[in-house]
Amino acid sequence: MGLVEEINKRRTFGIVSHPDAGKTTLTEKLLLFGGAIQVAGAVKSNKIKKSATSDFMDIERQRGISVATSVMGFQYRDKQINILDTPGHKDFQEDTYRTLTAVDSAIVVIDVAKGVEPQTEKLVEVCKMRKTPMIVFINKLDREGKDAFDLLDEVEQKINLTACPMSWPIGMGQRFQGVYNLYEKKLVLFNPHEKQEETIEFTDLHDPELENHIGERAAEELREEINMVNEVYPEFDQEAYAEGELNPVFFGSAINNFGVKELLDCFVDIAPMPRPRETEERLIDPSENKFSGFVFKIHANMDPKHRDRIAFLRICSGEFKRNTNYLHVRNEKKMKFSNPTTFMASKKEIIENAYPGDIVGLYDSGNFKIGDALTEGEKLHFKGIPSFSPEQFRIVHNDDPMKSKQLAKGLLQLMDEGVAQMFTKEFGGTRIIGTVGALQFDVIQYRLQHEYGAKCSYEPLHLHKACWLTSDNNEQFKEFLQRRKRDIAKDKDGQLVFLAESAWQLKTMQENYPDVGFHFTSDF
């Protein structure tokens, strides 16, 4: 098979949701359809238990398990599907953000009773930054929940998506009978006892046969609702979806395997194949002959005796081959890989080659940072792999003066892995660690001690946000930096960052220094 055929076959996506909406269950059902796993429950082991919030070691252990399911691949129809796993735990949200830089599309799972929840909002926002095409799956229709129209209003208002219902629920909870598949004009009926669905071709909803299938009241309601749907919502448009401007919506119940096949069939029809990628130098087309890719995630080995790590590489163009020399652009070094590995749901295996859309795990002894590029020689820098402003901050202190070198090295490597972000104050050199969740502070402390033999403690620091700075107005910028010098720090790449104490202070600065750009991500 040629390169173009390989690319056309691939669909690489991520499933995002607020915890408990049903992401793990849906992933598992998709894998069952694809034959990648044989029994339900295989993916569950990857899930970080809710009860574990206070026990970070348990979470790290679970994260260890999750390497095995970082990428779940399976064949469905004539497509090679790659699902990239995204951690559900909110303290690891930055991992999820970064994984989303490596997908070509996403499925957003929403709980019918809870509607759009805070993490759904954040994750959708990250997808929108890259115009990632998104399909919405409204889950748990076997339970009582919100009215379908109200839910779609929420989807439109809270997360700014343009809903395009592809299926419509018939009843809900106890009265849930199934859905009408608007995309294929089929009635899909739910049998709660056998947990199976029955599909009936049904092009004309005015056909009196409808009453025989779902009863008089439900038939009347369905006709009315579908009329409204047709009036209110746009028709499906492939181009608008691919541009991230239209979002197909499905209803179902993942645990009952209901609506999952419809979702998968439609996904395979409409989801985008690997898309061109932006670099600072030029746009990279997947079908270019020369290989290129970037690292979006680094996973440390849990065993302190083996400090090797696994760097996850997304292939962007050309063919990646085992035992071939590639350029590590940032280090300006040639590297070759004898054991490039795929991490599938059921097995881990060494691969000979991989194509755009594929994810390869590379064993690494500390050469890679998030965002690093590998190419056949061209000096490319991939865009759109930002750091996000952390939400919690603490000052790090060295608790063992004999080990300051180890502490510095450990901190640097953990930051390269993306465990957290470190900002060094211009004034006084104080090191500040910023994270999305409180748990990372414990993880860092533990790993510094066990992997690097260094000890640290933290001092609480109340900050609102870290904002990356830019400006074209040299004079104003200089004045700002001088005035606020106690609040200025540098990130790991030497970029200037303003540490805002409060939303009010940030707003005042934005007003006083209109020519200074305050950015909430490092990608601008």
Ligand code: G4P
């Ligand atoms: P997550 O990965 O998004 O966090 O969610 P997960 O799939 O683990 O699902 C969260 C809970 O919701 C699980 O119950 C799961 O069984 C349930 N669930 C998923 N899909 C459906 C559905 O369609 N209908 C209903 N009624 N429930 C659904 P749990 O009790 O937390 O876990 P478990 O004991 O079942 O494993």
